[in-house]
Amino acid sequence: MDKKFILPFALTIVAAALVGCSSNKEKVDTKPLPLPKLVQSKQLVPVFSQSVAATNKDDDLRLQIAVDQGVLFIADPKGVVEAYKGKQRLWSTKMSNKDGLSAGVEAADGIAVVGNQKGLLTALDQATGQVKWTAQLSGSIIARSHIQIGHVITVTNDGNVYAHDEATGQQLWTYRLPNVPFSLRGQAAPVQLDPNNVLIATANAYVYGIDVVSGVPRLQRRVAVAEGRSDVQRLNDINPPVMMGQFMVTTSYQGQVTVTDLAQQQVVWSDDASSHQRPEVTQSKVFITTVDGKVIAYDLMSGQKLWENDKLLRRNLSNPVLLGSDLVVGDFDGVLSLIDPNTGDLIGRSSTKGQVSSLRVIDNQLYVSTQKGALSVWQNR
Template identity: 60%
Template structure:
């Protein structure tokens, strides 16, 4: 029987390994997060919206996220509710799942899409919150869907990619990713490649381009390699969404590399060792990666040359980095939003939310933040 083992997170695996060493009398030094660096004349951010929802398990790396469309903000609650706001005014609130919700929100084309741990996919009307359709998929839904080319593209945690007609919920096609015996518990959300095709990242470090209308595969490319000796050391998942910037596709992988590919030739142009389960950010000529050990590294996009590296936030369990205005923003386990000069890597400011930051997004020149503790907030530059 072909079995697949999902690890909640790499830190859980590491903790178990260290516990085993401790039981054998081997002294293990506790890893502590770096203290916050002192700042002079620090910049900050202003919160313009906040909403508290239920928290998620510390061991489950869910990245619940806010979304916005046509000036309306949509909030998912792990307890099974979805809410819509304009400014601070709530337009509607709907309880749609007794078993809770586990994927972030995708809002587009008049729809709000959310999913559950039990594989239920729900489509709601943006204006009213009324359920338009729901379908049962084959695995837990841990990542947001993508609405693209009239399809709702969803990746279940068993490695099956589903496409449903956005209007009716009728299944259009499925695509099965290669099965791997061991992987991290998590899944990158689908990403639009162009007007018709979508990108899917996998646990075997491949990127797949699939026609959103027909399900036909258009490209598959290995983006990382591993030389680990054990099954755990060979974990090499791409759990952060790939970044598309002009002719470049950039990925980062766990225990693997940050890799840039030329989309025209479909050839890898550079690859540098780095371990990250977060989406890399691409801005200007820079590729910015928040690594699992807390280092933030910047690479030149055409050559892979390292531009700078910041190690002041070691072991602070960083979120994905995003460019927001003139600064690079990254969140940490203490709810701190760090503002970084993208040209030098210098930390120039900070703001504070509640709980470890799991997801950062920039929508309509505002910073959307979600934390494991359930603090959903929107920020703007001062």
């Protein structure tokens, strides 16, 4: 079995290692900036919260919240999956295996899918929590699956892509990605390209498009370039892409933010920016958070930098998301910062517990997961 070595999530340690490789002995400031005082501060309204077991602090791969048909699905790294309708718990299922969970939840079409580090993929009935089927894959599952047109698409950490029938769990096809020996995060989660194809980003600076039904590759694009002498300096993980019409927006670690026109098969623009988070994209703007804690907005079509916020440096920012008229980012201390998407100004904040690992907006509500196991839902006032 091929293995990918995943470096710890402590990016400040990685940065320090890179500096140590240089002959320049200049000190690098790794202390997070204190939060600036706000004259007027908006706050988010908490809607729901639930605590589960914390994830390993050295593991940047987090179990995420899923929502389908108004039902909230959450997973515990110790192996518990629960469903909530509002604040009412509908069911709680403990996985029978002893290996806990490392990926999920993905929920659609009546099932909720989770995976573990031993490669066991499990589909649960959304209504009852009962196990519908399991499948043993070839490597660790550390990225959530994707459900599309009756297929469950899963990427294992040894570089294999699997498709299973969502009703029966039967394996329909497999596709082999190029194996990369080092990765910051491991394989990224698959995302939809169009009704018939999925996009899979890899740690070799490429994005692949694969036909969901047949497993035939339809697209292969290099979207980033990293330079350096060592394997660590050449790390170039691509985060899950975002589609906006015919434009694919990608960010990468030690690489670039890039907009690619898939209809014309050409790069529209690219700008050097190291990020380990998925971008937020609207019809006119691209928002990213960088490894060093900047929040940057670009014009989608021209690549012009609209603004740059450096008030949250070294605070280990989460992915940015738009909640109504506000841009939201989380940090290592559980702070949710609200930013004016037009100016980049900080306009408010709220707090949860633990390092914010992922943000999602569904039906104008903000879903937050943290490393300490705090799962919460928020909305604007």
